[in-house]
Amino acid sequence: MGNKIVKIKKGDLVKVVLGKDKGREGKVEAVYKKKNAVLVPTLNLYKRHLKGGQGQKSGIYEVPRPINVSKIMLICPNCKKITRVGFKIEKKEKFRVCRKCNKRI
Protein backbone atom coordinates (compact mmCIF):
# COMPACT_ATOMS: atom_id res chain seq x y z
CA MET A 1 0.00 0.00 0.00
CA GLY A 2 2.84 2.41 0.76
CA ASN A 3 2.72 5.55 2.75
CA LYS A 4 -0.07 7.91 2.08
CA ILE A 5 1.24 11.39 1.50
CA VAL A 6 -0.31 13.88 3.85
CA LYS A 7 -2.25 16.79 2.49
CA ILE A 8 -1.57 19.13 5.36
CA LYS A 9 1.88 19.51 6.83
CA LYS A 10 3.41 21.24 9.79
CA GLY A 11 4.01 24.89 8.97
CA ASP A 12 1.15 25.15 6.49
CA LEU A 13 -1.13 28.13 6.63
CA VAL A 14 -4.73 27.00 6.80
CA LYS A 15 -8.16 28.56 6.89
CA VAL A 16 -11.11 27.18 8.81
CA VAL A 17 -14.10 26.58 6.54
CA LEU A 18 -16.49 24.94 9.01
CA GLY A 19 -17.41 25.32 12.65
CA LYS A 20 -17.09 28.02 15.25
CA ASP A 21 -13.81 29.42 13.92
CA LYS A 22 -14.96 29.61 10.31
CA GLY A 23 -13.02 32.24 8.38
CA ARG A 24 -10.05 32.31 10.72
CA GLU A 25 -6.51 31.46 9.69
CA GLY A 26 -3.53 29.98 11.41
CA LYS A 27 -0.34 28.02 11.08
CA VAL A 28 -0.27 24.27 11.62
CA GLU A 29 1.91 23.28 14.54
CA ALA A 30 1.29 19.56 14.62
CA VAL A 31 -0.36 16.91 12.47
CA TYR A 32 -2.16 13.90 13.93
CA LYS A 33 -2.39 11.51 11.00
CA LYS A 34 -4.40 8.83 12.77
CA LYS A 35 -6.98 11.30 13.97
CA ASN A 36 -7.02 13.15 10.67
CA ALA A 37 -6.56 16.33 12.63
CA VAL A 38 -4.13 19.20 13.00
CA LEU A 39 -3.22 21.49 15.84
CA VAL A 40 -3.19 25.23 15.21
CA PRO A 41 -2.22 27.14 18.37
CA THR A 42 -4.48 30.09 17.59
CA LEU A 43 -7.57 28.16 16.53
CA ASN A 44 -10.25 25.98 18.09
CA LEU A 45 -9.53 27.38 21.52
CA TYR A 46 -11.35 26.14 24.56
CA LYS A 47 -11.32 27.62 28.00
CA ARG A 48 -9.91 25.38 30.64
CA HIS A 49 -9.60 25.99 34.29
CA LEU A 50 -6.12 25.09 35.40
CA LYS A 51 -4.80 24.78 38.87
CA GLY A 52 -1.61 26.59 39.65
CA GLY A 53 1.67 25.12 40.66
CA GLN A 54 5.25 24.90 39.45
CA GLY A 55 5.48 28.55 38.58
CA GLN A 56 2.15 28.67 36.84
CA LYS A 57 -0.73 30.75 38.07
CA SER A 58 -4.08 29.14 38.43
CA GLY A 59 -6.85 30.52 36.31
CA ILE A 60 -8.72 30.11 33.10
CA TYR A 61 -6.55 29.39 30.12
CA GLU A 62 -7.44 29.05 26.49
CA VAL A 63 -5.99 25.90 25.06
CA PRO A 64 -6.18 24.78 21.43
CA ARG A 65 -7.74 21.47 20.49
CA PRO A 66 -6.96 19.59 17.29
CA ILE A 67 -9.18 20.44 14.33
CA ASN A 68 -10.38 17.78 11.93
CA VAL A 69 -8.85 18.29 8.48
CA SER A 70 -12.33 18.32 6.96
CA LYS A 71 -12.88 21.67 8.65
CA ILE A 72 -9.84 23.37 7.19
CA MET A 73 -8.39 24.21 3.81
CA LEU A 74 -4.86 25.01 2.82
CA ILE A 75 -3.94 28.56 1.89
CA CYS A 76 -1.62 28.34 -1.10
CA PRO A 77 1.69 30.13 -0.44
CA ASN A 78 1.88 31.06 -4.13
CA CYS A 79 -1.55 32.41 -5.04
CA LYS A 80 -2.78 33.01 -1.45
CA LYS A 81 -6.11 31.37 -2.21
CA ILE A 82 -7.69 28.58 -0.25
CA THR A 83 -7.33 25.42 -2.23
CA ARG A 84 -7.68 21.69 -2.30
CA VAL A 85 -4.39 19.87 -2.43
CA GLY A 86 -3.50 17.90 -5.51
CA PHE A 87 -0.62 15.54 -6.09
CA LYS A 88 1.82 15.10 -8.91
CA ILE A 89 4.55 12.62 -9.57
CA GLU A 90 7.61 13.68 -11.51
CA LYS A 91 10.86 11.71 -11.71
CA LYS A 92 9.44 9.29 -9.13
CA GLU A 93 9.01 12.09 -6.64
CA LYS A 94 5.55 12.77 -5.35
CA PHE A 95 4.68 16.28 -4.30
CA ARG A 96 1.76 18.52 -3.53
CA VAL A 97 0.34 21.03 -5.94
CA CYS A 98 -2.18 23.81 -5.59
CA ARG A 99 -5.35 23.04 -7.54
CA LYS A 100 -5.86 26.72 -8.24
CA CYS A 101 -2.48 27.84 -9.60
CA ASN A 102 -0.95 24.38 -10.19
CA LYS A 103 2.26 25.35 -8.49
CA ARG A 104 4.16 23.07 -6.21
CA ILE A 105 3.50 23.60 -2.52
Ligand SMILES: [Zn+2]
Ligand atom coordinates in the same frame (compact mmCIF):
# COMPACT_ATOMS: atom_id res chain seq x y z
ZN1 LIG B 1 -1.99 28.40 -5.62
